[in-house]
Amino acid sequence: MALLQISEPGKSTMPHQHRRVVGIDLGTTNSLVASVISGSPTILKQIDGSNLLPSVVHYSKDKILVGKDAKNHLGKDAENTISSVKRLIGKTINDVNKDHFPLNLADGDGVINIKTSMGIKNPIEVSAEILKTLKIVAENKLCGELMGSVVTVPAYFDDAQRQATKDACTLAGLNVLRLINEPTAAAVAYGLDKKPRGCFVVFDLGGGTFDVSILNLSKGLFEVLATHGDANLGGDDFDQAIVNFLNDKYKLNITDIEIQSIVSILAREIKESLSIKKEVEVLKKISGIEIKETFTQEQFKILVKGLINQTLKATKSALHDAKLNNEQIDGVIMVGGSTRMPCIQEAVKNLFKQELHNDLNPDEVVALGAATQANILAGNGQEDLLLLDVTPLSLGIETIGSIVERIIPRNTTLPVAMAQEFTTYKDGQTAMIIHVVQGERELVDDCRSLAKFTLKKIPPMVAGAAKIKVTFQVDTDGLLSVSAEETTTNARATIEVKPSYGLSEDKIKAMLQSSYDLAEEDKASRALAETKVEANQLIELTQKALDTDKDLLSESELTSIKNDLSELIDSLKSSNNDKIKEATKKLNLQSESFAAKRMDRSIQKALTGKSINKLEF
Amino acid sequence: MTQNYFELFNLPEKFQINLEKLQENYRTIQKEIHPDRFAMATENEKIQSMIKSTQINDAYQALKSPIKRAKYILSLHKSLEKIPLPPDFLMQQMEWEEHLDTISENKNELNKFKFIINKEYEQYSLLLETQIDINQDWDEAAITIDKLHFVEKLLNKINISLN
Numbered sequence: 019m020a021l022l023q024i025s026e027p028g029k030s031t032m033p034h035q036h037r038r039v040v041g042i043d044l045g046t047t048n049s050l051v052a053s054v055i056s057g058s059p060t061i062l063k064q065i066d067g068s069n070l071l072p073s074v075v076h077y078s079k080d081k082i083l084v085g086k087d088a089k090n091h092l093g094k095d096a097e098n099t100i101s102s103v104k105r106l107i108g109k110t111i112n113d114v115n116k117d118h119f120p121l122n123l124a125d126g127d128g129v130i131n132i133k134t135s136m137g138i139k140n141p142i143e144v145s146a147e148i149l150k151t152l153k154i155v156a157e158n159k160l161c162g163e164l165m166g167s168v169v170t171v172p173a174y175f176d177d178a179q180r181q182a183t184k185d186a187c188t189l190a191g192l193n194v195l196r197l198i199n200e201p202t203a204a205a206v207a208y209g210l211d212k213k214p215r216g217c218f219v220v221f222d223l224g225g226g227t228f229d230v231s232i233l234n235l236s237k238g239l240f241e242v243l244a245t246h247g248d249a250n251l252g253g254d255d256f257d258q259a260i261v262n263f264l265n266d267k268y269k270l271n272i273t274d275i276e277i278q279s280i281v282s283i284l285a286r287e288i289k290e291s292l293s294i295k296k297e298v299e300v301l302k303k304i305s306g307i308e309i310k311e312t313f314t315q316e317q318f319k320i321l322v323k324g325l326i327n328q329t330l331k332a333t334k335s336a337l338h339d340a341k342l343n344n345e346q347i348d349g350v351i352m353v354g355g356s357t358r359m360p361c362i363q364e365a366v367k368n369l370f371k372q373e374l375h376n377d378l379n380p381d382e383v384v385a386l387g388a389a390t391q392a393n394i395l396a397g398n399g400q401e402d403l404l405l406l407d408v409t410p411l412s413l414g415i416e417t418i419g420s421i422v423e424r425i426i427p428r429n430t431t432l433p434v435a436m437a438q439e440f441t442t443y444k445d446g447q448t449a450m451i452i453h454v455v456q457g458e459r460e461l462v463d464d465c466r467s468l469a470k471f472t473l474k475k476i477p478p479m480v481a482g483a484a485k486i487k488v489t490f491q492v493d494t495d496g497l498l499s500v501s502a503e504e505t506t507t508n509a510r511a512t513i514e515v516k517p518s519y520g521l522s523e524d525k526i527k528a529m530l531q532s533s534y535d536l537a538e539e540d541k542a543s544r545a546l547a548e549t550k551v552e553a554n555q556l557i558e559l560t561q562k563a564l565d566t567d568k569d570l571l572s573e574s575e576l577t578s579i580k581n582d583l584s585e586l587i588d589s590l591k592s593s594n595n596d597k598i599k600e601a602t603k604k605l606n607l608q609s610e611s612f613a614a615k616r617m618d619r620s621i622q623k624a625l626t627g628k629s630i631n632k633l634e635f
Numbered sequence: 636m637t638q639n640y641f642e643l644f645n646l647p648e649k650f651q652i653n654l655e656k657l658q659e660n661y662r663t664i665q666k667e668i669h670p671d672r673f674a675m676a677t678e679n680e681k682i683q684s685m686i687k688s689t690q691i692n693d694a695y696q697a698l699k700s701p702i703k704r705a706k707y708i709l710s711l712h713k714s715l716e717k718i719p720l721p722p723d724f725l726m727q728q729m730e731w732e733e734h735l736d737t738i739s740e741n742k743n744e745l746n747k748f749k750f751i752i753n754k755e756y757e758q759y760s761l762l763l764e765t766q767i768d769i770n771q772d773w774d775e776a777a778i779t780i781d782k783l784h785f786v787e788k789l790l791n792k793i794n795i796s797l798n
Contacts, residue, residue, distance in 0.1 A: 395674035613679035624667040
């Protein structure tokens with residue numbers, strides 16, 4: 019049961035409800051959910067009492083199993099048992115090596131389709147099943163509905179993968195307060211626990227992804243200086259190295275899904291044993307072939323040498339981008355279950371010539387950090403901490419000759435908006451295709467295609483005369499939005515969005531509808547309740563804003579806001595959803611410029627407040 | 636926000652600025668207005684904080700890098716038309732590029748070259764400081780910015796060869 023929480027006297031200026039929020043680590047191999055309980059981030063245990071939920075989903079004709087129960091089907095019913103779905107999310111069939119998945123994969127119009135006994139499923143739906151399970155666990159432990167969640171993604175996830183993860187959350191009925199990067203979440207957990215200061219490297223090798231982030235940790239501010247990684251490199255690949263070795267040596271049938279599934283499980287066991295023991299002996303019969311082998315740590319190290327080098331290369335690149343060398347690093351934080359491998363620890367230790375921080379459980383630290391961040395965002399905690407994160411990959415658009423023109427370089431602090439002007443190539447050109455790509459390479463084909471827009475109704479002019487301003491904006495979730503307009507005329511150009519990846523909003527809505535089979539009545543009362551919560555929140559915040567800053571408004575502005583405010587309060591007495599919604603919208607519109615002025619005032623206050631402090635020295 | 640970037644960070648409008656103070660003030664402002672501070676706020680406030688926070692990041696980047704800072708100061712005083720670099724500097728450019736090509740495998744030589752180019756960088760920075768902060772000679776400064784930009788790119792190339 020969740021404990022009652024009592025805040026420190028004097029710290030909280032106004033009593034507000036403690037908001038039920040969680041941090042979720044949606045991992046390749048395992049997933050976790052955590053929440054801050056009585057001031058400390060705590061993993062919420064699964065029904066079976068364990069901290070980890072295996073990220074495995076099993077589909078039979080009429081039943082969905084998640085976690086350990088699903089994992090039991092891996093060897094027996096591999097085709098219907100989906101593990102490591104994180105390696106498929108936000109991708110198309112051309113991005114993955116089908117041989118690495120004992121599944122029936124096919125192209126599905128922007129997503130990968132997985133054929134199961136329950137029909138076609140996509141990675142977003144599969145991930146949503148894992149998230150739903152975590153949500154139920156959390157709501158049971160915290161005794162009530164969740165208000166919001168912070169969900170972690172690999173820092174090196176591209177826009178399509180982030181968007182797909184957020185879609186999975188929506189599908190699972192989770193309100194996402196923020197997507198945050200896994201290494202950043204780990205730094206938060208370490209930061210609040212050990213209070214380190216200076217430049218730190220977070221080396222995060224998970225089941226299927228690798229991230230390395232360089233952060234500057236100071237009091238109250240964690241600033242990511244650079245991040246690098248590989249969204250396709252993790253513990254799974256180390257297993258695969260053993261699988262390949264066994265397939266090769268014992269001439270195992272690589273097209274037999276059942277055999278390969280058994281070899282995979284065996285390989286993982288070998289790898290995990292080698293993290294504790296110097297050598298392991300294997301004696302197993304797989305479809306009549308006897309496997310007899312002794313693996314040593316040294317031998318394993320040779321098998322995975324290429325993978326280790328990949329992680330070191332990425333680490334060096336991140337250091338270079340952060341304009342630091344390895345002597346300027348104050349500490350190295352190891353995160354992710356795969357950093358338990360002695361060969362990894364040795365390699366990182368050699369690179370930085372210092373002991374590693376691996377005293378927090380590498381499987382849990384990301385979820386704990388996410389829970390802390392959720393608590394801060396919800397305004398529950400007293401921690402004074404701000405995270406400034408960066409874009410992991412450069413964003414640009416395709417120009418003549420399939421060359422990428424970069425608009426936002428990698429490692430730019432978020433949120434960011436940058437614009438660039440482009441022009442027409444031919445006389446009288448009236449349309450332009452804007453192809454948005456992500457990646458570091460010069461040629462479009464070597465980068466990730468994110469979306470294609472068609473900009474129409476450009477006024478016909480001679481080549482080079484039109485000025486098309488393309489603006490890229492990346493928000494604090496690391497998600498991109500693009501807009502374009504022709505600036506020499508007032509003609510507003512229309513934009514058609516054709517995402518090359520992921521699901522359209524309509525598809526998500528349709529999936530949501532079919533997953534919630536609520537009665538109409540339930541839906542209506544739920545909608546009304548949500549509208550009322552939102553309205554009450556707006557009333558409370560507007561009143562607070564007026565209390566402190568009404569001097570920013572002219573008399574007429576103040577009167578208008580006050581009128582709309584009382585109108586909203588009145589509307590709440592009714593149970594008319596539309597009426598309340600309308601009044602909420604009106605007040606929001608009315609106070610738009612008030613919000614802007616208040617923001618400017620906080621900027622000024624922030625600096626003057628400090629210069630006064632300075633005088634006291 | 637039409638405010639001048641220097642005013643925004645409470646700094647004098649100079650090429651030579653206190654970078655520590657810039658960073659400190661940047662952080663102070665972000666701590667106040669970053670979208671993470673408004674996760675529970677109204678839609679209006681969320682949008683406004685996103686806009687302001689983006690602008691602050693933009694302004695910070697513009698003042699942090701010496702070249703961008705110089706360009707920003709110039710943009711406040713003159714229209715930024717392209718002025719061609721003098722021929723002798725173009726010759727110098729080619730010589731440096733060729734030299735880098737011949738020594739790109741030699742760590743020792745690369746380090747020596749890096750030292751020389753670093754000196755060039757410092758000299759042009761000092762020149763820029765005089766041209767902007769003292770003489771307010773925007774046309775001359777514009778040429779120096781382009782030279783400095785080239786030297787910075789060259790330094791980057793040397794560093795890449797060194798790694």
